[in-house]
Amino acid sequence: MDAHLDNIALLGLVVSAFIVITGCANMIMMGMMWLLYHSVVSVGQVWVGVSATGDRIPGNLPVPRVWSLARVPARTPPSGIVIWAHRWLIFRIMLGAGLIKIRGDKCWRDLTCMNYHYETQPVPNPLAYYMHRNPVWFHQTETMVNHFIELILPFCIFMGRRMCMVNGALQTLFQVLLILSGNLSFLNWLTIVPSIACFDDASLSFLFSAKDGSVKHQVSKIQSQTSTGERPTRSYGSYVRQVLHVSLGVLIAYLSVPVVLNLVNSRQVMNASFNPLRIVNTYGAFGSVTKExxxxxxxxxxxxxxxxxxxxxxxxxxxxxxxxxxxxxxxxxxxxxxxxxxxxxxxxxxxxxxxxxxxxxxxxxxxxxxxxxxxxxxxxxxxxxxxxxxxxxxxxxxxxxxxxxxxxxxxxxxxxxxxxxxxxxxxxxxxxxxxxxxxxxxxxxxxx
Structure with missing residues (x-):
């Protein structure tokens, strides 16, 4: 068993390292990583499921192609379905976390939870030692900011381009602050990923080169063709990809029904799956805070x-x-x-x-x-x-x-x-x- 688990982990490490280093990915490789992680979570049970890591498996795969590994950007822009699937993911992560707090521990309602959090969190870091000694008014302000970030800000996703980007920026900053003030494993790092979908090409273009053949140049070309009504020639693969994206959208919408019902339920459950493949889950964190x-x-x-x-x-x-x-x-x-x-x-x-x-x-x-x-x-x-x-x-x-x-x-x-x-x-x-x-x-x- 140890050898099998080691081999699964090593294979996932090799595939993910290849994607990060080369910038190449397709649905097959991303699906393979999802399958490997899902296998480890299923076998590991409580050991791997600690802190909801088992339920935070990325079910929305933002990949450009079905099987091609070419680095040249696709001729068609990323599917809006995939982009909105990621926005829907960060929406339910944050709203679920906020609702479970309000419905859970009384200290979230009377603004005293942060008086205890830094000292009683799973694995404090050195900054938590100093943060714990801040005055009461500071902790109350932290709690109110937390409620704003988790309960109100997520709705900015549906309020147009600018507000969506505001949400993405503040959610990313919020996760960075959580990373700095505690050892909450890789959960906050993972949560930053769907927040990136709140930004569009224009807002992130400064990160890329504008020379011919670059990502930025290809994106500008696509945007120019779109504005003039020119449609790029579609290949057989692009139609297959479009069918897969529509199928993914329908699947996510269908699997989101129990998630939405859980969010509006006064007996909301935290970090749970409603389907065996755990593609669309419900999330939450620190619904109660220990006082000692x-x-x-x-x-x-x-x-x-x-x-x-x-x-x-x-x-x-x-x-x-x-x-x-x-x-x-x-x-x-x-x-x-x-x-x-x-x-x-x-x-x-x-x-x-x-x-x-x-x-x-x-x-x-x-x-x-x-x-x-x-x-x-x-x-x-x-x-x-x-x-x-x-x-x-x-x-x-x-x-x-x-x-x-x-x-x-x-x-x-x-x-x-x-x-x-x-x-x-x-x-x-x-x-x-x-x-x-x-x-x-x-x-x-x-x-x-």
């Missing part, structure tokens, strides 16, 4: 008795999520540490709701190299696997920028809440693994 940050800290010990007061418990350190209070918050966007995100979800749930956590504990009890490769620090890497592993629940808060804790080099202060899951060993997990048809990790010989 809690973390699950995994600890291991080599002591034969986990209840011995003298037992020394050592902590595992994850790549990015808060753990060691002196470690500076990381910057990883657009990369995505999925395990760190899952630990964030687990912290405000129970371990019974996150069975994978005990599966991870079993792997760590055997020092499984695949599991330990997902961590930044394994205290038992050199001295052999632990005998026991437990989960401890802590409350985390940012230190004050000019306070005592900051002068000590601490970014966080934490306080233990309670045990998250009791000490477990491989023998105790045996029946648990067998009941779920999980292979039991090999027991370490030095602890038998």
């Amino acid at each position: 940050r809690t973390e699950v800290i995994l600890q291991g010990t080599s002591s034969p008795d986990p209840n011995d007061p003298a037992a020394v418990w050592e902590e595992y350190e994850f790549n990015c999520k808060p753990g060691n209070v002196t470690r500076r918050p990381c910057v990883i966007s657009p990369y995505h540490y999925r395990l760190d995100w899952l630990m964030w979800f687990a912290a405000f749930q129970t371990y019974e709701q996150n069975e994978w956590l005990l599966h991870l504990a079993g792997k760590l009890l055997a020092n499984d190299p695949t599991a330990t490769s997902l961590l930044d620090f394994n205290p038992f890497q050199e001295k052999g696997p632990p005998r026991w592993i437990r989960g401890e629940h802590f409350r985390y808060k940012f230190t004050r920028i000019w306070g005592t804790h900051a002068s000590e080099g601490k970014w966080w202060i934490r306080k233990r809440i309670a045990p998250y899951f009791p000490p477990v060993n491989l023998q105790g997990l045996k029946k648990y693994f067998q009941s779920r048809s999980w292979p039991l990790p090999s027991a370490p010989t030095n602890h038998e």
Whole structure:
């Protein structure tokens, strides 16, 4: 399975790199990337579906040709159907995110959510540390701007060329600000892409050369032919492409019906698909905001008795999520540490709701190299696997920028809440693994 997943990822990387470097694309290549990603999402389930990445698969493919890879621009302009499909995508992404907030957490309505967001978001970055300390009025202003961007601005798409471009520019700026203030994986980067469809050729022409044979020259030629009523000679392929575009438009309109019904429903669901191919989905983000940050800290010990007061418990350190209070918050966007995100979800749930956590504990009890490769620090890497592993629940808060804790080099202060899951060993997990048809990790010989 690992080899298959690696090959799928590598193939997608090669195809996408080819498109970016050469500027060549067709429906076959774009469809292949969609199919590869859709396959990984289906197999990965919860692991890949974290933070709605599984539902944010691009179903609208803005490609110039069916099979040709020539770099010379097509003789016909891009289909309006494809352009509007992308505008419809950014419209429902932003409106869905805004509606789920208004209908969800009360703090979005009383303008207090941003008081907590920077501290409690999945994986804070260093800027979030400083943004959290802004005054209350600043956070209230942020919340009102958020509502304007997500609830009102999307309708500018339907108000003519200039307002559509205003929407595209502000939506792009909004996503850039989100990228700077948090590690929200590649979601914000992806959301910028459909915003580009809000601009037309004239507004983006300054980005391209005007010499003969260039993209800008070809576009100007097409616009000139259009203004004079001259129609370019159509090939058989252009008719096929037109049929495909019309079919795509009809399909998107049909699949949008449950999405629209969901948007107007007071019981709106967030980040969901209404068709098995996930071509047209519904989106949303941070429908509720946690007011306190809690973390699950995994600890291991080599002591034969986990209840011995003298037992020394050592902590595992994850790549990015808060753990060691002196470690500076990381910057990883657009990369995505999925395990760190899952630990964030687990912290405000129970371990019974996150069975994978005990599966991870079993792997760590055997020092499984695949599991330990997902961590930044394994205290038992050199001295052999632990005998026991437990989960401890802590409350985390940012230190004050000019306070005592900051002068000590601490970014966080934490306080233990309670045990998250009791000490477990491989023998105790045996029946648990067998009941779920999980292979039991090999027991370490030095602890038998």
